[in-house]
Amino acid sequence: MAKDDNGAEDVTAPDSPGEELAPVAASTAVVTRDSLVNPGFPPHRPRVTDLDHKEERKAERAVYTLFYVSIVGSVFAIAAYMAFPIVPEDPGSVRLNNLFIGLGLSLALLAIGIGAVHWGKALMSDHEGVDERHPVRGTEPVRARAVEIFQQANEESGFGRRTLIRNSLIGALVVFPLPAVVLFRGLGPMDQNPVELLHETMWKKGVRLTMDPSGTPIKASDVTLGSSFHVIPEGLSEMEHGRLEEKAKAAVLLIRMDPADLVESDERKTWSYQGIVAYSKICTHVGCPVALYEQHTHHLLCPCHQSQFDVENHCKVIFGPAKRALPQLPIAVDAEGYLIAQSDFTEPVGPSFWERA
Amino acid sequence: MTTINTRESAEDQTVGTKKAGGFTATAANYIDERTSISGAVKELGRKIFPDHWSFLLGEVALYSFVIILLSGSFLTFFFQASMAEVVYDGSYAPLKGVPMSVAMSSTMDISFDIRGGLLMRQVHHWAALLFVAAIGLHMLRIYFTGAFRKPRELNWVIGFILFILAMAEGFTGYSLPDDLLSGNGLRIIDGLVKGIPVIGTWTSFLLFGGEFPGTDIVGRLYSLHILLLPAIIVALIAMHLLFVVVHKHTQYPAAGRTNQNVVGYPVLPVYAAKAGGFFFIVFGVVMLIASLFTINPIWNYGPYDPSPVSAGTQPDWYIGFADGAMRLIPPGWEFVWLNHTYSLNIVVVLAVVGLFIVTVMVYPFIEAWITGDKREHHVLDRPRNAPTRTAIGAAGVTFYASLWAAASSDIMATHFHLTMEGVIHTLQATTLLGPILAFFIAKRVCLALQKKDREIVLHGYESGRIVRLPGGEFVEVHQPVDEYERWKLVSYSDFKPLMLRPNAQGKIGPAEKVRAGLSRWFFEDRITPITQTELSHAHGDHPAAITDQEHQSEITDK
Numbered sequence: 046m047a048k049d050d051n052g053a054e055d056v057t058a059p060d061s062p063g064e065e066l067a068p069v070a071a072s073t074a075v076v077t078r079d080s081l082v083n084p085g086f087p088p089h090r091p092r093v094t095d096l097d098h099k100e101e102r103k104a105e106r107a108v109y110t111l112f113y114v115s116i117v118g119s120v121f122a123i124a125a126y127m128a129f130p131i132v133p134e135d136p137g138s139v140r141l142n143n144l145f146i147g148l149g150l151s152l153a154l155l156a157i158g159i160g161a162v163h164w165g166k167a168l169m170s171d172h173e174g175v176d177e178r179h180p181v182r183g184t185e186p187v188r189a190r191a192v193e194i195f196q197q198a199n200e201e202s203g204f205g206r207r208t209l210i211r212n213s214l215i216g217a218l219v220v221f222p223l224p225a226v227v228l229f230r231g232l233g234p235m236d237q238n239p240v241e242l243l244h245e246t247m248w249k250k251g252v253r254l255t256m257d258p259s260g261t262p263i264k265a266s267d268v269t270l271g272s273s274f275h276v277i278p279e280g281l282s283e284m285e286h287g288r289l290e291e292k293a294k295a296a297v298l299l300i301r302m303d304p305a306d307l308v309e310s311d312e313r314k315t316w317s318y319q320g321i322v323a324y325s326k327i328c329t330h331v332g333c334p335v336a337l338y339e340q341h342t343h344h345l346l347c348p349c350h351q352s353q354f355d356v357e358n359h360c361k362v363i364f365g366p367a368k369r370a371l372p373q374l375p376i377a378v379d380a381e382g383y384l385i386a387q388s389d390f391t392e393p394v395g396p397s398f399w400e401r402a
Numbered sequence: 403m404t405t406i407n408t409r410e411s412a413e414d415q416t417v418g419t420k421k422a423g424g425f426t427a428t429a430a431n432y433i434d435e436r437t438s439i440s441g442a443v444k445e446l447g448r449k450i451f452p453d454h455w456s457f458l459l460g461e462v463a464l465y466s467f468v469i470i471l472l473s474g475s476f477l478t479f480f481f482q483a484s485m486a487e488v489v490y491d492g493s494y495a496p497l498k499g500v501p502m503s504v505a506m507s508s509t510m511d512i513s514f515d516i517r518g519g520l521l522m523r524q525v526h527h528w529a530a531l532l533f534v535a536a537i538g539l540h541m542l543r544i545y546f547t548g549a550f551r552k553p554r555e556l557n558w559v560i561g562f563i564l565f566i567l568a569m570a571e572g573f574t575g576y577s578l579p580d581d582l583l584s585g586n587g588l589r590i591i592d593g594l595v596k597g598i599p600v601i602g603t604w605t606s607f608l609l610f611g612g613e614f615p616g617t618d619i620v621g622r623l624y625s626l627h628i629l630l631l632p633a634i635i636v637a638l639i640a641m642h643l644l645f646v647v648v649h650k651h652t653q654y655p656a657a658g659r660t661n662q663n664v665v666g667y668p669v670l671p672v673y674a675a676k677a678g679g680f681f682f683i684v685f686g687v688v689m690l691i692a693s694l695f696t697i698n699p700i701w702n703y704g705p706y707d708p709s710p711v712s713a714g715t716q717p718d719w720y721i722g723f724a725d726g727a728m729r730l731i732p733p734g735w736e737f738v739w740l741n742h743t744y745s746l747n748i749v750v751v752l753a754v755v756g757l758f759i760v761t762v763m764v765y766p767f768i769e770a771w772i773t774g775d776k777r778e779h780h781v782l783d784r785p786r787n788a789p790t791r792t793a794i795g796a797a798g799v800t801f802y803a804s805l806w807a808a809a810s811s812d813i814m815a816t817h818f819h820l821t822m823e824g825v826i827h828t829l830q831a832t833t834l835l836g837p838i839l840a841f842f843i844a845k846r847v848c849l850a851l852q853k854k855d856r857e858i859v860l861h862g863y864e865s866g867r868i869v870r871l872p873g874g875e876f877v878e879v880h881q882p883v884d885e886y887e888r889w890k891l892v893s894y895s896d897f898k899p900l901m902l903r904p905n906a907q908g909k910i911g912p913a914e915k916v917r918a919g920l921s922r923w924f925f926e927d928r929i930t931p932i933t934q935t936e937l938s939h940a941h942g943d944h945p946a947a948i949t950d951q952e953h954q955s956e957i958t959d960k
Contacts, residue, residue, distance in 0.1 A: 072774025147693020331593025
């Protein structure tokens with residue numbers, strides 16, 4: 046260790062702020078002999094209630110009046126409970142119930158509080174007291190005795206001497222919680238693998254695109270230029286179980302644009318239908334629904350962390366913390382003119398995960 | 403100042419009551435013969451607590467926790483933590499017939515069908531917001547006054563853990579109603595967890611009991627929210643307060659107060675009246691807010707559905723800094739390597755936020771290592787008298803504030819007609835540069851204030867009175883501070899930069915070099931406290947001081 050004392054010139058002066066409870070290293074602290082001396086307590090200044098009997102009476106009156114006011118508040122709250130019942134289908138009655146019970150209780154509580162504090166400040170003795178501090182560490186005899194007890198316990202048990210017993214015990218104590226860790230595997234279903242589940246959605250070849258939440262199939266001719274639809278796969282709205290789980294992966298945004306505005310890569314030219322494109326609505330950042338569509342810029346905005354996606358360019362990220370473009374759902378039209386999926390998404394939708402790539 | 407002998411008067415009173423007889427004495431005797439409680443009364447009854455408004459912040463935190471427990475217990479009698487689907491059939495007409503979880507539906511019933519239920523929900527939510535805010539402000543008070551120094555480092559850590567647990571309680575509670583807003587919050591948690599390398603996918607799978615959102619998460623969060631987390635919080639609060647008793651409360655520097663005493667009011671009766679009364683004031687204020695202002699109107703949001711979301715979504719305020727940090731990540735921070743996805747846009751957020759809060763937790767140990775100071779400190783620092791610490795704090799606050807503001811980036815953009823990109827880029831800049839700027843400004847302000855204090859002690863206040871000397875010269879009379887006021891300005895701990903010296907082997911280790919560097923950074927600009935010599939010197943040669951003494955009677959005659 047390098048030394049870091051300040052040499053002999055800095056020594057403790059009695060009554061200086063640096064003077065210590067127990068003599069311990071002050072290290073880089075500077076403690077001088079020449080520091081100013083604590084002048085001791087300033088003279089006590091009496092309050093107006095100490096000097097003026099009238100003021101004291103006034104304070105006393107204020108305190109008990111406040112406590113009586115509190116009783117009035119409590120009674121008012123009980124009365125309000127009865128006088129302002131909740132009338133079914135009338136939100137206004139809920140508001141009145143909330144307001145008047147609350148105001149009564151507020152009055153009851155505040156009056157007790159202000160009264161008690163006023164009592165303490167104006168009427169109770171305002172002479173400050175002084176407690177002595179003692180070092181937090183135990184006194185030397187106590188510490189010595191503590192050490193002795195531990196040594197004696199060690200002696201009598203042989204904890205330090207019988208190392209085989211000690212080490213095997215430590216080993217047992219380390220291992221015994223492990224079964225509890227294993228038990229937590231049961232938090233998730235045993236027969237499912239999240240990685241597989243994340244790679245598939247309800248969409249498959251021929252599934253109709255339907256409106257969210259009604260489940261009405263959408264005809265290509267109904268999608269006018271510039272309009273957008275919130276879409277779920279056919280059959281999702283009737284599901285009994287797992288509806289939200291499927292919806293959290295399968296939600297799609299359908300947009301019709303002027304085909305001239307769409308910049309499509311060669312392999313995806315067949316994924317749209319006359320300017321109608323379908324993209325996953327689940328943000329590739331952390332999974333919020335990318336629900337805000339700005340019609341004149343053709344940008345999608347995620348309201349959670351402001352990632353922006355460009356619908357003209359396969360929903361590539363143009364701003365914000367997301368990295369990947371929104372996955373595109375390849376669509377077509379069936380014989381009756383309804384929009385259908387050509388297949389599932391070709392990549393996992395939603396937030397990134399370790400096993401995704 | 404008159405002091406009172408606290409112990410003896412307490413004993414006198416006890417004896418006095420016993421002699422008086424009557425019901426109180428009989429009851430006290432009955433209890434004492436079975437519990438030995440008189441010992442506790444003797445030890446604690448006249449215990450001294452110092453007074454200062456800033457000491458109330460911790461009390462606000464404690465009292466809001468009590469309010470949360472009371473209102474929360476009421477809510478548990480009605481809330482059902484189940485995600486089974488029901489069709490809502492309560493009093494709120496717009497949602498009638500809408501399928502939702504039992505959790506959401508029972509929360510709707512608490513709000514619209516149980517008298518006073520909405521009030522208790524709002525008391526619970528407002529008190530929770532106040533709880534976290536009060537802990538945060540309490541921590542800032544502890545930090546800026548150096549109350550975390552020996553022997554209170556461990557209590558700082560306990561308090562820090564309480565802060566984290568308070569946020570965890572807040573988040574779990576926020577998620578319970580299973581409404582659209584809280585569901586989106588959970589969706590973000592799911593996305594964050596999935597982005598953690600190696601374990602993320604499975605962690606999310608186990609947390610949600612299968613695929614998101616599943617039907618387990620509300621029940622699981624409920625267990626945490628009403629059982630596990632409160633139990634830990636209660637235990638830690640008990641420890642926190644026990645340490646306050648063991649250490650005795652810190653006090654601000656003032657005449658008569660030393661490192662060996664504690665000056666203030668005794669628990670019985672003054673402190674009990676003021677602190678007890680203050681509980682009712684805090685409760686009353688929370689109640690008043692809850693009766694006047696709506697919080698978390700889940701009926702406007704509707705039940706959770708993964709598809710819709712409203713613009714301008716905001717978490718509760720204390721989660722804002724983490725949410726804001728996620729928004730500040732520039733585009734493209736994710737890559738694939740060796741067939742695995744590395745989501746830097748998530749990992750960096752977790753690492754930076756994690757590093758920030760861990761730094762907060764270990765700060766007392768870092769400062770103690772730099773100063774090497776092993777003394778106990780019971781007299782608080784005025785923030786100006788620890789300029790580098792205060793400047794670091796200012797930098798931390800600026801960093802936090804930038805992240806926090808970023809959580810409202812969209813609202814700022816729409817409200818002030820700015821571009822979304824402009825707001826984010828500005829906040830990215832303030833997050834990185836703001837702390838540096840804040841550090842230098844705060845440090846200079848502290849040093850300037852210290853210099854001003856020196857000036858006042860040595861030459862007095864400017865009295866505004868101009869005096870013409872016999873020689874024709876005009877001087878302003880400086881009014882000296884009295885010795886009690888002076889003591890507040892001159893009594894503070896002073897440190898020198900560490901002088902590196904080789905150890906017994908003639909070597910200087912790398913750790914010591916780092917320490918010396920940090921010590922220089924901390925203390926090289928120090929302004930030393932005024933010494934006796936300086937003071938007498940200043941009074942001897944200052945013309946105004948002479949004038950002062952000549953007009954002594956006039957000046958002190960106030």
